[in-house]
Amino acid sequence: MRPTSALGRLFAAGFAAVKAVRPDRPIHPQGVLLSGALEVAGGPASGIALLDSPGITPVTARLSRSAGFPPGWPDVIGLALRLDTDDGAADLLLASTGWRVPGRFALTMHRTAGAARLTSLMPYRGSNGPVLLGARTAGTDPGAPGRFRPDARWDLELLWAAPRGSWQRCGTLRLAPVLDAGGRVQDTPLRFDPLLNVLPGAGTYAWTRALREHSYRLARR
Template identity: 45%
Template sequence: MTPGTGIPRLSSTPVARAFGAVLSAAFAVGRRLRHPRPIHPRGAVLSGHVRWIPDAEPSGIAWIDRTPDGPVPVVARVSRSIGLPAPLPDIVGLALRVEADGEPADIELASTGWTVPARFALRAHRRVERARFGTLFPYRGTRGPVLVGARTRRGRPAATDPRELRAADERTWSLTLGHATALGAWHPFAVVDLRLDDDQDDTGLRFDAVRHPLPGSHPYAWVRAARQPSYARVQPAHPEVRMPR
């Protein structure tokens, strides 16, 4: 661990370190222009539950492969990456947080393609419910690389920006969570149902899938090297952590 941050030490992989350095510099500039979030500046806070699908295809990650006795609470944030106003197309971000063994576990998703190779590229959308979401970077499980994805089953979020909210909105946004190998088919493993949360303060919702990994997963060294320098630039070393209720 890097002292005082809880962030694993970076890889010595030259390409990943170079990419991470460039991304970190870009985030540093962005933070001066848009503080404290250079991307995904505003987002709507959602909450709900994750329900596992029985007899789902195993992934090699313990958190995905377990089947809890009942629904698991989740808190989420949906946002537009660049912050362009609707109805202009933008890359959509969806971050989920659950509690696992008393600790936060984060899944960070962005609108991507669904098939190969499109699942490794970001895609802008006008409407959130039409987006397919993926992690872009794989987790390391006992069976090898694992991607996590999500797609809408029904409904849509009330907003991606709290300023768009004019009244209480009880609509439910339901998504299917799935996992896949880098080149393989998607396998559904859970359903997440989200509604607008009464508390739209997102101060404690700074997500980091490396610092808060899914139980049974491990970040690849090159993923840490590519991601974490930019996260260290824009996130506090000891951020407030909001947990699902």
């Protein structure tokens, strides 16, 4: 068995243990449903078609806290994006990490989304080589699940980088909460799966699939 596959099975075992306690959402239990758009302006070519072609793509998103600690406590921030592309739904998962090398490969904890730098943690396979994706708040901090304002507008820069390279800006994410009939911020049962819903023009590496596929298979049950 390859080391990455063995590690992936280990992650899945831990995921299964948490799922026994939290059967619905073992991780990222509390979230906020958002909608908006990705505006790609173009720039240095990443090798991923979606990021290299100027245009506007509708987005449904979920902002969440990984461990589900009480509001106000630091937690790993997650941002799941579903892009409505010409090729169908494409999912992108970002988590709070460091921004420079080597910190961009390690998860970090924050009290609010605006304080976090978000990355894909593992690279995609672009036509020019491996590509990390990243996002950071470009305007007002919107808060976090449990303290997200109904009138919040969350603007983020979307960037890409080679694993050890500098970040290159490629677009802007503009998001706002989807409110319920009472005007309150709400969560969503929507599930995001980047292994099933792949970004147009982006491939994956065998080792990244091996690390994630067992846990994602469990999450689909």
